[in-house]
Structures are given as structure tokens and as C-alpha cells.
Amino acid sequence: MPRPRASASHLFVPRKASRAQQRAARAGFAEARRQARLAGTSPKHRAEQTLDPELRPTYPPSGRPGPSSARGGKLSLPAHRMTTATVSGADPFLAEGGLGAEGIFIGRDVHAEAAFCYDPFSLYGNGRIEGFTNPNAVLAAIIGMGKSALAKSIATRAIAHGYRVYVPCDPKGEWTAVAQALGGYSIALGPGLPGRLNPLDAPARPASVSESDWTTEVRKRRLLLLAGLARTVLKRDLLPMEHTALDLALDLAVAEADAGGTVPLLGDIAHALGSPERLDRALGDHAGRMGAAAQDLAHALRRLVHGDLSGMFDAPSTVAFDPTTPMLSIDLSRLGGSGDDTALVLAMTCASAWMESALGLVRPIM
Numbered sequence: 001m002p003r004p005r006a007s008a009s010h011l012f013v014p015r016k017a018s019r020a021q022q023r024a025a026r027a028g029f030a031e032a033r034r035q036a037r038l039a040g041t042s043p044k045h046r047a048e049q050t051l052d053p054e055l056r057p058t059y060p061p062s063g064r065p066g067p068s069s070a071r072g073g074k075l076s077l078p079a080h081r082m083t084t085a086t087v088s089g090a091d092p093f094l095a096e097g098g099l100g101a102e103g104i105f106i107g108r109d110v111h112a113e114a115a116f117c118y119d120p121f122s123l124y125g126n127g128r129i130e131g132f133t134n135p136n137a138v139l140a141a142i143i144g145m146g147k148s149a150l151a152k153s154i155a156t157r158a159i160a161h162g163y164r165v166y167v168p169c170d171p172k173g174e175w176t177a178v179a180q181a182l183g184g185y186s187i188a189l190g191p192g193l194p195g196r197l198n199p200l201d202a203p204a205r206p207a208s209v210s211e212s213d214w215t216t217e218v219r220k221r222r223l224l225l226l227a228g229l230a231r232t233v234l235k236r237d238l239l240p241m242e243h244t245a246l247d248l249a250l251d252l253a254v255a256e257a258d259a260g261g262t263v264p265l266l267g268d269i270a271h272a273l274g275s276p277e278r279l280d281r282a283l284g285d286h287a288g289r290m291g292a293a294a295q296d297l298a299h300a301l302r303r304l305v306h307g308d309l310s311g312m313f314d315a316p317s318t319v320a321f322d323p324t325t326p327m328l329s330i331d332l333s334r335l336g337g338s339g340d341d342t343a344l345v346l347a348m349t350c351a352s353a354w355m356e357s358a359l360g361l362v363r364p365i366m
Contacts, residue, residue, distance in 0.1 A: 104157045165327045168355040169348040173333030184327030189312050190334025196318040199353040200264050225353045233300035241293035248282045249273045267305045267314050273298035313350040321358035
């Protein structure tokens with residue numbers, strides 16, 4: 001049966017009609033054209049077209065047509081990162097999956113209502129997190145939110161799991177009581193105190209490492225320490241000739257210490273830097289003189305030998321390291337009241353270097 005056909009066209013529009021009459025005529029003509037189109041469509045499609053335009057679906061049941069349909073995995077949106085407090089408005093059912101039940105219990109996850117455990121060594125060993133090769137943690141919050149209490153909780157619970165805890169820098173002295181309560185001890189450093197630490201101490205060579213390789217590793221650690229101390233005092237990066245001066249001064253100090261059966265000290269490095277003639281002789285036939293390059297370095301290290309930090313890191317170590325103790329902390333609270341952050345940073349750098357040297361290959365630690 002052929003479908004009926006219909007059309008609409010203007011018959012007569014008064015020439016002198018008002019604007020309202022013209023609009024009414026255009027509206028009537030548009031309605032007549034729509035009715036004519038409907039007369040030529042199927043009943044089903046005619047019922048859809050007679051719906052209120054506001055109730056009519058925007059897209060057909062097959063979805064949005066064209067390349068913007070988001071079908072076929074071609075949709076590409078920029079990455080957007082937000083906190084759980086913000087994204088909960090968009091997806092109130094969001095909850096983090098946690099890190100598993102292995103390791104140290106930290107607390108309750110407020111989103112998932114489950115126990116939250118964290119053990120960097122377990123996560124590193126079981127491969128639960130892909131690419132997790134350097135276990136570390138950062139505690140960040142405003143004052144009074146319990147950062148120190150959480151850190152102490154993690155440390156004490158880690159000891160129950162068989163770990164040993166070492167605190168290389170305690171600028172507030174808040175870990176001393178914790179270490180003593182757990183059967184450990186604390187090393188107090190400061191002006192007038194008897195404790196001495198030599199940051200140039202070398203750990204015992206592991207049996208699996210050759211003598212030449214271990215000598216190279218120890219030399220590299222010492223150079224990194226000396227360069228870090230010099231940069232802290234000078235507040236700038238070192239020049240190439242200054243790095244060369246540090247290399248030569250360290251080699252001279254190590255040679256003299258080995259000849260005398262002792263360990264090099266920061267004072268020996270400062271003395272070698274203050275002797276341009278010795279540096280020039282050690283440099284050999286290379287172009288350039290080391291006097292000007294070593295002058296600032298000598299004065300930078302002099303602060304640790306004759307300045308306000310003298311008596312702490314310029315003598316052989318007077319404290320023995322016990323690797324079996326459950327907790328060890330280095331108390332630097334005597335340096336915190338001077339208002340000089342540079343002195344505290346220098347002390348923390350030297351104390352960290354000494355503890356790293358004393359630990360050697362002792363593991364696991366936190």
C-alpha cells in the first residue's frame with residue numbers, strides 16, 4: 001500500500017499585515033509543514049515526533065553518532081587528580097583498596113572501614129605494588145595532627161616485627177626517651193658534650209666485595225659528604241676546580257692516615273686544603289693552580305674544626321655502634337636553640353654520614 005504524501009505551501013499573506021500577524025503566519029506554516037511530514041511517516045515514528053521536544057531523547061537508542069560517541073576506546077581525556085575528599089562528591093562510593101594485611105598495623109581506613117597496614121619491606125618483597133623498588137614514607141600534616149606520635153607508633157610496632165630502628169637526626173630530642181624505654185640508647189651531640197663522631201669513618205669491608213672495589217666505594221662516599229658540607233656552608237654549587245681540590249685533599253689525608261694506621265679526620269682535609277703547594281704537587285703537570293680554588297673550601301670546612309661546631313665531628317669517634325640494639329637515636333637538640341639552621345644542617349649531614357657508615361650492610365632497618 002503506497003504511503004500518503006502531503007506538502008504545505010503559502011497560499012496568501014496579506015501585504016500590510018502587522019509583525020504579530022506575520023509571526024503567526026510563519027508559525028502556522030511551520031506547523032503545517034510538520035503535519036505534512038508526519039503524514040508521510042510510519043505510525044511508530046509519528047508517535048515519537050509528536051512528543052514534547054523537552055521530553056524527546058537527545059540521541060537515538062544506538063547512542064550518540066559520530067567520532068564523539070566514546071565507542072571503540074577512542075575517547076581521550078586529560079588526566080585529572082584530586083583528593084578523596086573532593087572526588088567523593090562525584091563518586092560517593094569511592095574507597096581505597098589498601099595495601100594488604102601484611103606488616104605493621106597503622107590504624108583504620110576511614111573510607112573503607114578496614115584495617116590499614118604498612119610495611120615497606122613486605123611491599124618490596126611481595127611485589128604487590130609494581131615498580132616499588134625504594135621503600136620510603138613521608139608524614140605530612142599541619143601542626144598538632146599527630147605526625148610525631150604516628151612516627152613513634154610505627155617505630156615501636158616495627159620492633160615487634162623484628163626490625164631495628166635508627167634515628168640519624170633528632171633535632172628536638174624527642175626520640176631519646178623512646179629509645180631508652182625500648183632498651184636502646186641515644187647519642188647526644190652538642191657544644192660541651194663528650195660525644196664525638198667522625199663522619200669519615202669507613203665501615204668494615206664485606207667479604208663479598210674486593211679490596212679495590214671497597215676502597216673506591218668508601219672514597220666516593222667521603223667525597224659526596226665533603227662536597228655536601230662545602231655546598232651547605234658556601235650556599236652554592238662547587239666549581240670544577242673546587243671538586244678537584246677536594247679530591248686531592250682527601251687523597252692526601254687518606255694517605256697520611258693509612259701511613260699512621262688511623263682514620264682521616266675533617267681537620268686533616270681542612271689542613272690539606274690550606275696547603276696550596278701540596279695540592280699543586282699532587283696535581284702534577286695539569287694546568288692551573290689550586291690555591292684560589294681551595295681557599296673557600298678550606299674556610300668552609302674550618303667551621304667544623306675551629307668554628308661553632310668544633311668538638312663534635314673533628315676527632316675520632318668516641319661512641320661505638322651496637323648493631324644489636326633495638327633503637328638508636330642521635331640527639332641534636334642542643335643545636336636547635338641557636339637559631340642557626342646552617343649549623344643544624346651541617347650536624348645532621350655529618351651524623352647521617354656516620355650512622356650510614358656504621359650500619360654498613362646491617363639490614364633490615366627503619
